[in-house]
Amino acid sequence: MELTDPTIFTARRERLRAVMAAKNLPALLVTFAANRYYLSGFELADSQCNESVGWLIVLPSGPTGGRDLLMTDARFTEAAKRLWPQEDTLIYGAGKHAELAKILRGRGVSALGYDPRAVNVFDYDALREHFELVPVGGVVEELRRIKEPAELDLLRASCGLNHHVMRALTDVLVPGMTETEAAWQIERLFREAGAEGLSFPSIVGVNQNAALPHAIPGETKIRQESLVLVDAGCRLAAYCSDQTRTYWVGREPSERFQDTKRLVQAAQKAAMAVIRPGVAFADAYAAARRVFEDAGVARQFTHSLGHGIGLETHEGPSLSPRAQGVFAPGMVVTVEPGLYDAAWGGVRWEFMVAVTPDGCAPL
């Protein structure tokens, strides 16, 4: 199910090359894992955050255009071979910066674009002994914001599993179950429905714990008449889903829970009503916040409205009050207002929506 047709990745690199040419950029060093995968199909994730499994160098149009270089270490020799021409693959040892420089000089490349947020100071210092380095952030991320039809299908499928799990939780969450146990049941449901794994560690917060927007599930037990916030998602064919629901376990949801949930859902609806191509990201946030302001609870809305989602759970655009830019067709974002009170708990409600030519539609 994962996208494996090599022409998809070639086409993306050609789109990137066109952007590079328009911006008069030199060859581009791609270090960030999700960008590398998006452009090459090689390894979605690094071994650890501090352990890269390889870089991609996209060459500008011209005599060497298209002969982009994939570099990795010996552990991934076979994996690279299955994907990339051997003459354009560098299996590096300890001196990877110098080895890269030698090959690229042979292709007439002496300047490299790089993302200052995705290159550490150590690599920067080593690279600048060989190259002119040109800072250029977010070029690949910019392409990734607009999902291709095949990506929309995969995001829809990933979100479909998410709906399935959120529905099933109505029966799964019962008094006596700890947050940790609930988190494991959530993971089982995702995996048994076909997910490759979670897209992030599930958040399960009972009562006051729901007030921590990034609560780690613990030994707190669900009791009769309690609220349970679940924020969870999976990866399916490499694409992430991410939704939040806040459940009531018991016979009779408290009035405060019902009121809070009603407000949060109204804020979500208000935001979704304004999302359409050309509208500023910050206006979507403002639409949700206005609902909370009118009810005098805006101070309890402590985070941004949402974020783009795709190969990463969190990617561009951010729907924060300070966000720059406007919606465009093909973007997929979460819409997840919440209200929190450390002494009581919290309610968050999260959908994934795709921006359409004239509005947005929940996945």
Next chain:
Amino acid sequence: MELTDPTIFTARRERLRAVMAAKNLPALLVTFAANRYYLSGFELADSQCNESVGWLIVLPSGPTGGRDLLMTDARFTEAAKRLWPQEDTLIYGAGKHAELAKILRGRGVSALGYDPRAVNVFDYDALREHFELVPVGGVVEELRRIKEPAELDLLRASCGLNHHVMRALTDVLVPGMTETEAAWQIERLFREAGAEGLSFPSIVGVNQNAALPHAIPGETKIRQESLVLVDAGCRLAAYCSDQTRTYWVGREPSERFQDTKRLVQAAQKAAMAVIRPGVAFADAYAAARRVFEDAGVARQFTHSLGHGIGLETHEGPSLSPRAQGVFAPGMVVTVEPGLYDAAWGGVRWEFMVAVTPDGCAPL
């Protein structure tokens, strides 16, 4: 079960402060997630590799020593409050570098040590507008190499779950099962035995796929009379385990499999026989390699012998042929020689061993 006693983290910061004083270092900026957790107990992992959930600044001995600063964003306000004095916590917005500078100037700090491998160029450029930046890599990692008794207990418990799973796999791996299905069974076994999760995505490689040292499980099915390489581990109370076994599914292991396994286990044994305090890391690698050289197959041993393990699956020391340094009591490393042939498959065997005062002992 997780280490939560605040005195553990205070004691680690005091040990770090002593190292900082001895090396005449200024305040130390701790950005890398595992280091931050090791020194503070705050959030073991970042949200994503490109999305930090906070930094820790350890101040040097002197008037402000001990009033170390934890900085995070609003999502983690409550989590920080449960752990850190509010007057030493910075909940930052968009201008985090300037906000940090303002507080630290108030504490007489104008220079910051930082790890060039753990700070990206963007943050570096923003920080150097406010601070003198002093590159100093690996100071916290150096402390983390020597495990405290409580850490050894947790690593033993984590590895204990691993042994349980590896034993269970003898019955679980059956003809008809795909690598993906096997990987999910492995995860279930770990989780149902109490693990928080996997420490890395499991590697399951059938026959030729076992020749990829970092194979992603796919739709290849186990058949009667095939070899299956499993490299898997879990997190228990934050500590990682990591072991590899290569199974034969069927009635009669092939002669090649048996011979290869015998060689790999002999190499592992040879390495473990030399590991003791004072011995060079590279000598452990050499001892394993010599066994393969004597058998004329050294070219099929394509990776290093092992790596340290603790809060991360891969941490120092590395047991590569180029590694500098010597073993010391309290280190925990993997010993994992392997032999690979793309046309046939591969065998790897991996133990975790703790360095003792006079040798090493498998966990």
